[in-house]
Amino acid sequence: MAGIVSYGVYVPRYRIKAEEIARVWGEKEDMASNLNVFEKSVPDSDEDSVTIAVEAARNALKRGSIDPARIEAIYAGSESHPYAVKPTGTIVGEAIGVDHELTAADFEFACKAGTAAVQACLGLVSANLIDLGLAIGTDTSQGAPGDALEYTAAAGGAAYVIGRENLAAEIEGFYSFTTDTPDFWRREGMPYPEHGGRFTGEPGYFKHVTSSTRGLLKKMRTIPEDYDYAVFHQPNGKFPVRVARQLGFSMEQIEPGLVVPWIGNTYSGSSLIGLAATLDVARPGERIFLASFGSGAGSDAFSIRVCDGIEDIRNRAPRVRDYIEDVVYLDYAVYAKHKGKLRL
Amino acid sequence: MRFMRSVSIIGAGCTRFGERWDDSLRDLVVETGIKAIEDANVVGEEIDGLYVGNMSGGRFIEQEHIGALISDCAGLSRLHVPSTRVEAACASGGLALRQAVLAVASGYSDVVIAAGVEKMTDVTGGVAADALAAAADREWECFFGATFPALYAMIARLHMHRFGTTREELAAVAVKNHHNGRMNPISQYQMEITVDKVLKSPLVADPLRVLDCSPITDGAAAVVLAPTEVASKYSDAPIKILAAAQASDTLALHDRREITTLDASVHAARKAFGQAGLVPKEIDLAEVHDAFTIGEIVAIEDLGFVEKGEGGRATEEGLTAIGGKIPINTSGGLKACGHPVGATGIKQAYEMVLQLRGEAGERQVDGAEVGLTHNVGGCGGTALVHIMSR
């Protein structure tokens, strides 16, 4: 039996409001209400998926007082790795002070690269092949200027230390549903992604999240009411609310983990930051349901039971709420400069 | 710390400083060499050695081996004269002078030329700035985003915080030096400026603005040295070297004992005054290292002309003007005269020679008998202090 020994998140402090983006593009509709996303996080010009991953990982190690020498696998998932060839994981490893006896590789599966990394760590840990594994989901996602995605594409990351003992939360089981569905993609070398518009909804997000959720509930022989909390991938503030209702989860269950209205869609960080926000408040014995979604497409669902250990470690590093509340607002011009949208 | 025999300057020359588009480094070397040698009344066969200060031939003109280059340009290669390039960033010129003095003082050489040259305008401003940044600590200052002006700006900021030095007092240095430069035929800038103009110039590294900073300049200078006992054979007005002192300090500003004091200047000055048997108030005028306006303020404190912290006030009150108690940078300093890095230390000696001979024209300091030159490398990793007299 394996699970979460510790966790950490990082969200850059800059924000841009949906209304500011709408102002620049002459958008008359109330985009913030349409999407239920009021503002999104913006990385500083010297931040990227690697620096975010490092801060999240350092927080995870600090929270759980983890000796970095025990980490024997690092899997970093992102769709904005700064290098196409040269792994994010090795830079994170050096920055957190691992010794060199470990394996590492980078993952990509749109917004669910982070949960895939968790599954890989679970495998190695459960098979007793490693002591601790570090799974990271991190992104500084890009939305093309003027495109709908610009309102939600944000920056942030979460890191999870996976192990066998001293668990903060046990992962009781997982179930994944994966198909070849081209709902959203980015070709090699292109700066911005393409998406299928409304096609990303039903055939994309909803089909995969509902399939993985129903699959896990059946496998675990549980029903939504058995869970105290539920976290779904948050591309905007509407989809997770709708899918929760479709599946029989309540607003009370998803509320603590619903962070997208305040920080936007952090892509590979999204469901993992939502999970962290939930772990920040959940009590020992409570149960959390998590389903991520990655375009391409797939969904990983997890059944998680919070352990006594959470109380000891919870407050030893910044909580999601601390990052949500630490804000500096930008106007569109400075935002564009930070995101490198101005081709210099 | 004693010369085996006394050394004097028997001749000096200097090119016009500025953006010398038509002239290469070689052209500048020859121009100044001829002036110095003619002034010294020596012939090629008499020259026992050459020393040249040049900070960064490699970065600016992709040329190293500058020692051999200047010997060749000067037509001295066939005489196989030993020629040595020395480097101490912005103090390369002062270092060349000291090395040449020691060569003569030791008895090893008789007639030696100390030159300095820098050709900075063949590259763009960005490349030049990066070449100059090599005077700082590349690994631990520049890598983290430090620029050369930024280091002096941090000295200025702390000096203002600790001693109440004002922005106007910094500007007063630039105004004075431009006023002096206007009267110097070789000066890069020959126009007056005002405090207001300095304060309105664009920010480079707060609190330093464009007019607080010395410019990018091409130029060369040379002096000819001989033993004092035979100097009158060559010159009616040989200038005796009373002291040639040098000191080092940490490379990075953050490692200094005290950020608002350049210990290298203090120690070099102490050794120089000791060697000459003089104290600061016996100096009639000085050329000091004003790569940035704050540099001059700190220098006149470190050299002992004013108390620590008083440099700004002293400048604003006119203490360092040509008619003042201790005229500083009558040449226009680095700020107005220009700063072809390797040449500056020798130009300072050239100015001192003119002043001590009474040949400084409009900018002459009355009764100038003993002068001091002060040349700094980087933001204080090296300092050279020379004292000379009529």
Add this chain to the structure above:
Amino acid sequence: MSTVPRFWRHIPQRYNLVGNHCENCDERYYPPRTICPNCRRDAKMKEYKFSGLGKVVTYTTIYNATDDFKRQTPYNLAIIELDEGPRLTGQVICSPEEIEIGMRVKPVFRILGKEGERGIIYYGTKFVPEKGSV
């Protein structure tokens, strides 16, 4: 900016503020020194990892930078005195109005620079005000 081996050699120093400590005279150094200036050959140097907490000794805001850093201006540069003693030079991320002498800072992991669009990315430590940051 620099060559790859020169940057790589000092990754532990830049990522994690690893300096050293002379056990003979008890002085701590960052960046690390091979020779202790106090003890020279009598030095007993051991690796030492600094917390990164410290205060601003002096600072400037750079408006005009070398080519490598041109896109980042204006940015703050400071000499920071670490709590354990040594001083270092580093960027402080806050507005030019916010930074002041004596301000407490803590370390963050950021991009120091990039070698153009195709070269490597140099990561390292910068600083933020301790007060008011997460």
